[in-house]
Structure formats: structure tokens, C-alpha cells
Amino acid sequence: MKKTLLTLIVVLSFAANAGAVNVNGKVQVMGRPSWAKVITVVYAEPIDGSRVQPGRFSMSQRNKTFSPTVLPVPAGSTIEFPNDDRVFHNVFSLSRPGSFDLGLYRAGASKSRLFSTPAIYRIFCNIHPQMTAVVLVLPTSYFTLTNPAGGYSLDLPPGRYRVTVWSERSTPSTAEISVAAAPVAVSDLRLDESKFVEVSHKNKFGEDYPALAYDPMIDRKSR
């Protein structure tokens, strides 16, 4: 019985991947300091259109940081924002088209939101100005992160794709590819991060954070 189940799982997972072709490459990055930990996303959007398969994802708040700090999801996905910290947090975004505010909530609590339209959401906490993250709502289910050396690999069904590389420090770069039977090596994706300048953001009212917000002592009050 157990063996039958295992065989079935193997057959099913093979079927889901049947006909998929490996697409890989290495993103060339210019102007990134060696100390910077930059999350780089590569996604492949079918040019001829295909159904996007949404899912459930999570971005938690822990040690006064969002984790992960960059979260790519297919359009239509729901993201949970659990507070896994010992202090109160807030989650908000002023990004378009769907700016939102999940309100202030306590340790152990969680709120979620549906992200239906492709967009880039900058996520903040109204209490802690150092908490920043990005949600990338993508028009595709095919995406991955690059490894530290810039390498990436995606398994795609045959077809034509627009492959895009994105990081917070650059304008994105794209390449069009055709996927048939043989693996595809993509060579022309580049990011120029040399013009990146870090800018401070406003709170959810569009105002500067109070000076006290930058003082770690404030957390004693919200415990």
C-alpha cells in the first residue's frame, strides 16, 4: 500500500513537470557593493498568456524586521503577515494600485491580504521606520531568486517568454526567449545598480516618523 502511494506521488510530480525545459543563466550585476545583501528576482512571463496559479505565502515580523524582505508571489495570491515578535507591529503600504493598512496588532496575531493585480508594493511598519520590505505581485507563476553568484534556473513549459530580472537597486532588465525541447541559456540579463540611492520613507500618514521612533527604548512601551 505504502509503495503504491509512493509510486503515485512520483508519477504525479513527474506529470506536473512533464515537458518542462530548463532555462538558466547568470545575471550580470554592476555597481553592487560587496557588503550589500540584495535579493534578486528572475521571473518568466508567458508572452502568449497562460493561467497564473496563485498560492498562499507568508511574510513575518521578527526582531523588528520583515522576513523575507523581498517576496515574489503570483497575482491572485494571499499573503499572511504574522507578528512573530514580542512587540506590536503594523503593516502598511502606500503603493498603487491597492494601498493598504492592516492596522496595529499584537505578538502572535496575524493578518492577511489578497494581492490580485501585478504591482510592486513597498511594505512598512508605522512604528518602526527601519522595517521595510517589498512584495512583487507577478503576472506569472514562474519565478525564482538568484543565488549569491547571480545564477538562476527555471523549468518552463515550451513557449515564448519575457524573462525579467528585478532588484530593489536597479531598473529591471528583460529578455525574450523561446523555449522548445533543449535547455536554454539566457545570456543578456543585466542590472546596473550603480545609481542606487537609499531614501528614507514616510509613515502611513505621509509624514516623517517621530524622532522617538528611531530610539530602541520605545519598544518597552509597546510590550
Ligand SMILES: [Cu+2]
Ligand atoms: Cu514594527
